[in-house]
Amino acid sequence: MMNTLYLPELREMLALDDKAGLQEFCTALHAGRTAEFMEGLTPQEAWKVLLAADRPTREEIFNYLAEEMQIEILEQEDPVELSHLIADLPADDRVDLIKKADPAVMEELLKLVPTKERRDILRLRAYPEGTAGALMTTEVACLSETLTVRAALEEIGREAQEFETIYYIYIVDDEMHLHGLVSARHLVTNLGKPNMLLSDLMVRDLVTVVATDDQETVAEKVADYNFLAIPVVDSEQRLVGIITHDDVIDVLQEEATRDAHLAGAVEPLKESYLATPWLQLTRHRVGWLALLFGGALVTAFAMRSYNENVQQYVWIAWFLPLVISTGGNSGSQSATLMIRALTTKEITPGDWRRVVFRELVIGFLLGGCLAVIGYGVGCLMAPTISDALVLPLTIVLVVTCSTIVGSLLPLLFEHLGFDPALMSTPFIAGISDIVGIVLYMNVARWLL
Amino acid sequence: MMNTLYLPELREMLALDDKAGLQEFCTALHAGRTAEFMEGLTPQEAWKVLLAADRPTREEIFNYLAEEMQIEILEQEDPVELSHLIADLPADDRVDLIKKADPAVMEELLKLVPTKERRDILRLRAYPEGTAGALMTTEVACLSETLTVRAALEEIGREAQEFETIYYIYIVDDEMHLHGLVSARHLVTNLGKPNMLLSDLMVRDLVTVVATDDQETVAEKVADYNFLAIPVVDSEQRLVGIITHDDVIDVLQEEATRDAHLAGAVEPLKESYLATPWLQLTRHRVGWLALLFGGALVTAFAMRSYNENVQQYVWIAWFLPLVISTGGNSGSQSATLMIRALTTKEITPGDWRRVVFRELVIGFLLGGCLAVIGYGVGCLMAPTISDALVLPLTIVLVVTCSTIVGSLLPLLFEHLGFDPALMSTPFIAGISDIVGIVLYMNVARWLL
Numbered sequence: 001m002m003n004t005l006y007l008p009e010l011r012e013m014l015a016l017d018d019k020a021g022l023q024e025f026c027t028a029l030h031a032g033r034t035a036e037f038m039e040g041l042t043p044q045e046a047w048k049v050l051l052a053a054d055r056p057t058r059e060e061i062f063n064y065l066a067e068e069m070q071i072e073i074l075e076q077e078d079p080v081e082l083s084h085l086i087a088d089l090p091a092d093d094r095v096d097l098i099k100k101a102d103p104a105v106m107e108e109l110l111k112l113v114p115t116k117e118r119r120d121i122l123r124l125r126a127y128p129e130g131t132a133g134a135l136m137t138t139e140v141a142c143l144s145e146t147l148t149v150r151a152a153l154e155e156i157g158r159e160a161q162e163f164e165t166i167y168y169i170y171i172v173d174d175e176m177h178l179h180g181l182v183s184a185r186h187l188v189t190n191l192g193k194p195n196m197l198l199s200d201l202m203v204r205d206l207v208t209v210v211a212t213d214d215q216e217t218v219a220e221k222v223a224d225y226n227f228l229a230i231p232v233v234d235s236e237q238r239l240v241g242i243i244t245h246d247d248v249i250d251v252l253q254e255e256a257t258r259d260a261h262l263a264g265a266v267e268p269l270k271e272s273y274l275a276t277p278w279l280q281l282t283r284h285r286v287g288w289l290a291l292l293f294g295g296a297l298v299t300a301f302a303m304r305s306y307n308e309n310v311q312q313y314v315w316i317a318w319f320l321p322l323v324i325s326t327g328g329n330s331g332s333q334s335a336t337l338m339i340r341a342l343t344t345k346e347i348t349p350g351d352w353r354r355v356v357f358r359e360l361v362i363g364f365l366l367g368g369c370l371a372v373i374g375y376g377v378g379c380l381m382a383p384t385i386s387d388a389l390v391l392p393l394t395i396v397l398v399v400t401c402s403t404i405v406g407s408l409l410p411l412l413f414e415h416l417g418f419d420p421a422l423m424s425t426p427f428i429a430g431i432s433d434i435v436g437i438v439l440y441m442n443v444a445r446w447l448l
Numbered sequence: 449m450m451n452t453l454y455l456p457e458l459r460e461m462l463a464l465d466d467k468a469g470l471q472e473f474c475t476a477l478h479a480g481r482t483a484e485f486m487e488g489l490t491p492q493e494a495w496k497v498l499l500a501a502d503r504p505t506r507e508e509i510f511n512y513l514a515e516e517m518q519i520e521i522l523e524q525e526d527p528v529e530l531s532h533l534i535a536d537l538p539a540d541d542r543v544d545l546i547k548k549a550d551p552a553v554m555e556e557l558l559k560l561v562p563t564k565e566r567r568d569i570l571r572l573r574a575y576p577e578g579t580a581g582a583l584m585t586t587e588v589a590c591l592s593e594t595l596t597v598r599a600a601l602e603e604i605g606r607e608a609q610e611f612e613t614i615y616y617i618y619i620v621d622d623e624m625h626l627h628g629l630v631s632a633r634h635l636v637t638n639l640g641k642p643n644m645l646l647s648d649l650m651v652r653d654l655v656t657v658v659a660t661d662d663q664e665t666v667a668e669k670v671a672d673y674n675f676l677a678i679p680v681v682d683s684e685q686r687l688v689g690i691i692t693h694d695d696v697i698d699v700l701q702e703e704a705t706r707d708a709h710l711a712g713a714v715e716p717l718k719e720s721y722l723a724t725p726w727l728q729l730t731r732h733r734v735g736w737l738a739l740l741f742g743g744a745l746v747t748a749f750a751m752r753s754y755n756e757n758v759q760q761y762v763w764i765a766w767f768l769p770l771v772i773s774t775g776g777n778s779g780s781q782s783a784t785l786m787i788r789a790l791t792t793k794e795i796t797p798g799d800w801r802r803v804v805f806r807e808l809v810i811g812f813l814l815g816g817c818l819a820v821i822g823y824g825v826g827c828l829m830a831p832t833i834s835d836a837l838v839l840p841l842t843i844v845l846v847v848t849c850s851t852i853v854g855s856l857l858p859l860l861f862e863h864l865g866f867d868p869a870l871m872s873t874p875f876i877a878g879i880s881d882i883v884g885i886v887l888y889m890n891v892a893r894w895l896l
Contacts, residue, residue, distance in 0.1 A: 029653045032673045065674075080848045135562055153639060167632065167676075182647050184615065189529055189608045191601055206475045223701065225480040225512075226694035227675070228615075245693045246674035252697065253671065256704035257788050263711055264784025265777060272794040273785050278806050282813045285781050292777050293818050296770045297825055303766035304829060310758075310765055317758055317765050318751035321881050322744045328776075329713060329740050329874040333733050336712025337721050340705050346720040347452045358726050376541050377745055381752060401566050417887040425712055425873040433769050 007039045014048055022052035026061060035064030043072035051081065056161075059088035068275065071101045074109070085110035086121075090164055092137040092247065095124040124241075132218050133211035135251065136232045136241030141169045142196060145179060150194035153187055165244055168229050171202045175236040178231060180204045208233045211240055215251045220345070222248040259343060262421040263336070265292065273407030288424070295430045299437055306441040310446075315382055316444050319391060322374070324436040327398040330366055331406030334359055335428040338410040342420045347414035352408065359403040367399030390447050394440045401439065402432040454485045462496055466718065470500035474509060483512030491520035499529065504609075507536035517826065519549045522557070531560035534569075538612055540585040540695065543572040566647040572689075580666050581659035583699065584680045584689030589617045591646060593627060598642035601635055613692055616677050619650045624686040626679060628652045659688055663699045668793070707791060711784070711868040736872070743878045747885055755891040757896075763830055764892050767839060768885070770822070775846040775884040776877030778814055779854030782807055783876040786858040790868045797863035799857065807851040815847030837896050842888045850880040851886065885892045 006025070026034060026049065038046050038061070046069060050058045063072065063247070068364075074097060076080060084295075086094050098106050098121060110118055122139055127133025129320060141163045143152055152169065160166050171180040180202030190196055208231050209218050222230050222245060232241040258268040265288040269276050279428040303310070310317050338355070341347045347355065371392035378388035406428045410420035461469040473820060474497065475484060486494050486509070494517060498506045510518065510533060516859070522530060534542050546554050546569060558566055564699035568586050575581025577620070582681055589611045600617065608614050617635075619628040628650030638644055656679050657666050670678050670693060680689040706716040714734040717724050724732075751758070758765050786803070789795045795803065819840035826836035854876045 028481065030655060030673070033653070033655070084505060129769065142485065153636060157639045160633055166636060183635065185608055188601060188614060188632065191605045203478070205481070207478060207481070208591075215703075219471065223694075225478070226697075230691070239708070245676070245697070246671075249671045249693070249697060249700065252700050252704070253792065256700070257708070257792065259704070260707065260711065260784060260788045263708065264780050266781050266784055267741045269785075273789040274799065274802065276794060278809050280784075281806070282810050285778075285810070286814055286817055289774075289777055289781065289814055289819070290817060293770070293774055293821060296773045297821075299769035299773070300636050300766045300825065300829065303769065304763075307766070311762050312555045314755060314759050315752075317768075318748045318755070320765075320768060321747040321751065321885060322741070324773075324778075325735075325744045325747070325768055325874075325878060325881055326741055328734075328773075328877065329737055332712050332874055333714050335712055337706060337717075337729075340708045341721040344701065344720075348723055354722065360520045360730070362733070364732050366734055366737055369734055369738060373738070373741060373745075377748065381748065426773075426780055428774060428777065428879075429874075433773055438771060 003036050004040045007040045010038070010041065010049060011045070014045055022053075022064065024047050025049070026057050027051035029127045031057070031060040032064045035060050036278040039066060039069075043069050043076065047073050047077045049122060055084060055088055059085060061091065063093060067100070070097055074098075074101045075105050079109050079112050082109055083114075086110075086113050089116045090137055091117075091120055091124060091241075092135065092141050092164075095121055095134075099125060105406065127211060130215050131211065132213040132232050133216065133241070134244060135215055135218060135247050136207060136211070136243045137164045138241045139164045140231075140239065140242045142172045142176070142239065143169055143182075144173070145197065145199035145202060147169045147198050148194060148338075149187055149190050149196045149198070149201065152182070152198055153191075156184075156187075163222050165229055166244070167411045168231075168242070169243075170231055170239055171198055172239050176240075178206065178208065178233055178237055178239045181206055182229075205210050206231060208237075209243070210235065215254060218243055219248050219251040219255065223252070259339070259421050262419075263424050265289070265338070265426040288426070292426055292430050296433065299433050302437045302441075303432060306437070306445075309444055310439050313387075313448055315387075316390065316440070318381060319374075319378070320437070322392075323394055323398055323440045326370060326395060327402040327436040328431035330399045331365065331402035331428040331432040332425040334406030334423070335410055335423050335425065336405045338407050339420050342410060342414050347411075349411045352411050355407050355411065356404060359407045360400065363400035363403030364396065365395035366403070371395045387448060390440075390444050393447070394436075394443045397439045397443065398432070398436045401435050402428075405431055405435065449876045450817045452488045457494070458486070458489065458497060462493055467500050470497050473497070474501035475507050479505070479508040480512045482509050482592060482629065487514060487517075488607065491517050491524065495521050495525045501750055503532060503536055503677070507533060509539060511537065515545070518545055520628055522546075522549045523553050527560055528713060529648040530557055533563075534558075536559050537564045538585055539565075539568055539587050540583065543569055543582075547573060566660050575659060575743070578663050578704055579659065580657045580661045580663065580691060581688070583666060583695050584659070584691045585612045586689045586787055587612045588679075588687065588690045589623070590615050590620045590687065591617055591630075592621070593619045593645065593647035593650060595646050596642060597635055597638050597649065600630070601639075603703075604635075608718070612690070613677055616679075616690070617646075618679055618690075619646055620687050624688075626656065626681055626685055626687045629679075629826070629889055654679060656685075666701060667696050667703065669701045671700070687696075689796030693721045707787070707869050710867070711787070711857075711872050713737070713872040713874040719784050736874070738873050740878050744881065747881050750882060750885050750889075754885070754893075757889050757892055759836075761892065761896055763835075764838065764888070766829060767822075768888065771839075771842055771846055771888045772881045773877075774818060774843060775850040775880035778811065778847045779876040779880040780873040782811075782854030782859055782872065783871050786855050787868050787871060790858060797859045800859050803855050803859065804852060805864050807855045808848065811848035811851030814851070815844035818847060819843045835896060838888075838892050841895070842884075842891045845887045845891065846880070846884045849883050850876075853879055853883065893895075 156166050167184045169182045182202045229244045231241045233241050261268040268283040374395045375392040378391035380383045382388035409422045414420045561863045604614050615632045630650045677692045679689045682688050711717040715732040822843045823840040824841035827833045830836035859869045864867045
């Protein structure tokens with residue numbers, strides 16, 4: 001929701017070039033809220049507002065602006081001022097923005113960024129999307145284990161501005177090999193022993209991730225251990241960065257969106273729905289849809305092969321959509337439960353025996369309940385009540401088979417090293433359609 | 449995955465009652481890892497291992513054990529030792545556990561817990577599940593604004609053990625009215641000015657949540673602002689607790705599971721899949737399945753009313769499963785995109801005009817692609833190639849209608865104040881089934 005409360009005042013101050021007023025606006029509230037109030041401005045106007053603030057405030061508010069606005073500002077405004085902004089931005093966030101903005105403009109802009117920050121950007125940019133390296137920041141508080149508590153606090157106090165978090169301080173040697181961790185909490189609780197060495201205080205058994213690890217692994221570790229941040233090391237256990245809790249929250253939301261899209265047979269979007277051009281949105285949907293359509297063509301051939309049945313007992317065609325949708329629904333339920341349980345590591349493919357047994361019992365119970373209703377309606381529409389028996393029998397079989405298929409396929413995919421989320425609801429429903437037709441027609445042939 | 453590496457040693461130490469060895473095991477690693485290595489023990493064994501550690505370590509490791517094990521320990525072990533453990537556990541976690549364990553045993557146990565902690569438990573327990581109050585901890589670092597930086601650091605250092613986080617320090621008056629926030633970062637960077645007053649340092653514009661707010665609101669605010677913690681206030685702006693980043697991560701995962709289950713037409717589970725008894729699992733599935741089955745019965749009546757069509761042109765029945773599944777799939781895609789975009793606040797019901805326009809264009813394109821394939825196969829199986837025209841025409845219509853229905857229903861639900869996630873994939877597919885049958889049969893009637 002856009003907050004337009006201050007828009008008229010902001011525009012008036014911009015028109016009057018009221019620097020003091022704009023500066024007051026930039027500092028009065030939490031930077032996140034200030035950014036919210038600026039959402040209704042054009043990128044040009046927003047940048048003018050930000051220019052009234054000092055560099056730290058400007059950077060802070062900019063960081064909370066919507067990504068589209070950030071990119072437009074980076075692409076269009078004065079490169080000299082922007083190069084300062086880029087130098088000030090958190091090391092991980094600026095790389096994300098630069099990757100998304102116009103490459104030609106960014107190359108020009110990067111030339112103006114101070115060497116230290118430029119090198120850092122180039123290095124971080126080299127990590128592929130979705131890895132720990134692409135997520136991390138290099139602004140880590142590192143100290144030597146030979147420092148005392150007092151010296152450490154002083155050092156951190158002096159340089160705090162440069163670090164994304166000062167709450168975890170990593171203890172490294174001259175080659176950046178990671179030796180341990182001291183939390184700010186440790187330091188503060190040991191204020192009474194100012195000459196204690198960090199080496200006596202530090203925790204040595206650290207949970208780390210490697211820069212090439214998948215971002216899902218990172219999110220899991222941080223979530224499991226309730227960390228504020230996790231250190232990222234290279235293949236030689238040298239500290240190359242950290243990933244903080246807020247980045248992990250972003251990853252979790254990204255992964256939830258990805259899984260939700262896959263479950264609906266949509267190739268996951270990179271941008272928001274409205275920000276994705278319609279042609280691209282079509283591309284993200286047509287692949288899965290065409291694949292499912294191709295699979296569903298099998299149903300037409302299957303139906304043709306049972307043509308005699310349908311011609312002879314036309315009433316069984318009436319119930320065809322009911323039978324196949326019920327199979328699809330019960331299979332989707334099982335697949336949904338499995339995929340989520342696999343994602344949250346509640347089950348592994350090794351649990352398949354327990355799963356099959358449970359789904360067999362549950363499928364039988366569910367099928368039984370529906371069969372009773374189905375038989376009631378069948379009796380109304382079928383020629384005789386014994387003909388109508390085709391329905392309950394089919395329903396029990398279809399629901400049981402679909403729950404088994406729906407639960408086993410995600411487990412199989414996980415076992416084979418594929419993403420179980422690829423077993424989308426429509427995919428399972430498609431398989432259940434074919435199973436449903438074959439079972440239904442054969443039960444009908446046998447009973448009628 | 450269970451880690452069984454140390455199990456034989458642990459069991460041997462337990463058998464020999466090797467207190468020193470067990471104590472060494474408890475302190476050598478990060479508490480989270482120690483807990484992992486204990487997963488293979490029985491709750492009785494695990495508790496014996498923990499008894500070898502001192503109280504702070506015991507509490508820390510216990511907190512990382514699997515919930516089922518924690519509950520069994522609470523229900524079965526010596527109440528006196530357990531009452532100490534409960535007093536030591538984080539205020540929010542212990543309430544969650546007590547809520548889940550056997551109420552009769554817990555009432556007895558609570559009698560042994562020190563008065564201060566017992567009152568705290570009873571107060572937190574009163575907040576309904578899913579609210580900020582049920583999520584928060586009362587162990588907040590609060591100081592008066594009249595303290596100096598030096599005095600604040602000393603105070604925090606002394607009492608750090610009692611607080612869930614010392615990184616945000618809340619400034620309150622005698623009645624706990626919230627006046628501001630000082631971060632540990634602020635304190636450390638101002639070490640050089642030890643006599644500065646907290647009132648000169650504190651941030652006054654705070655983002656808060658009310659204890660009765662929904663947990664989703666809390667998660668959104670923390671995620672938007674990248675907070676480490678968010679203060680919880682009562683209706684009179686008095687500080688009653690805080691919610692920390694790790695609880696927010698838990699909420700996000702809980703909500704993602706809930707949304708995934710709803711998308712698959714499963715009433716969300718409270719426990720993990722394998723921990724839910726099969727009868728309860730059946731109950732969580734039968735409601736939606738029966739509702740969808742009831743809805744799908746309409747298709748049988750619809751089919752009967754088009755009986756003439758099917759009898760006259762039996763080949764159109766062959767393509768019925770294809771037509772309705774294609775409608776279901778394209779509708780599910782649209783619903784999935786809408787529900788996720790609504791959940792992440794990318795769109796609001798007010799955007800419906802833009803959405804309809806986009807989905808109309810996309811549906812037409814998707815339908816067009818599938819229609820071409822459909823016509824090809826139709827020509828092979830229909831009596832004449834002009835008869836086969838029924839198929840492409842139906843597909844374009846069905847896909848376009850399903851995308852519109854699939855995108856508008858979640859927006860409508862959100863607008864009416866319901867949870868758009870209730871518009872599950874099977875639900876949308878069910879509606880598409882009926883739409884598909886009606887369109888297909890009418891196109892056939894008109895063309896043939």
